[in-house]
Amino acid sequence: MKKFLPLYLAILNIALFSGLILQHEWHLRNSQSMFVELMPVDPRSILQGDYMALSYQLHFGAAARQSSQRSFSNLRIDDFENQSQVLSYVQLDKQRRVITTSFDQRLLGGSAAFSKLVLKNPRNTFESLYPAANSFMFAEGLESCYRNAKFAELKVQENGEAVLVDLVDQQLNSLNCKTRKSWWQDS
DSSP: OGGGHHHHHHHHHHHHHHHHHHHHHHHHHTSEEEEEEEOOOEEEEETTEEEEEOOEEOOBOHHHHHOSSOBTGGGTOTTTTTOSEEEEEEEEOTTOBEEEEESSGGGGTTOSSEEEEEEEOSSSBTTTOEESOSEEEEOTTOHHHHTTOOEEEEEEOTTSOEEEEEEEOTTSOBOOGGGTOOTTTTO
């Protein structure tokens, strides 16, 4: 029995990781696209390639802008403080771009075009809230192409869970940066 233990563990690991991959593939196929405007981005180089720190323009309401420290506790939103994730509601335009973000669905004016979006909450401030990921990794040498990104494309499930799919231009078209340079051809 002991000699088969490594084999059982290997099979268990393969099954676990295959399940995770299938879950993420299902999420990508069965989710709606949503586009969140990016604030000016800061491409920086790291040892393995390049990455871009993302800053999302979530268009929070007046209550968030009026707070001096922009913290949840100043706004008496005790339910959100020290939560790793916060459920928000976003109003979308016809192209599925985020117009307004609120923590209360009623504040969106009864708009039929709204969706749930789970935001990560690392520091209990409005500035630190972000959907999906706060950085985007890409192949070395594609920095100039990704500087043109104006929106982040997210795939969002009905429960608000989001995955960052791509960065797109002002017209919501893919930048096609992956096809512009091949690292093995040095072009």
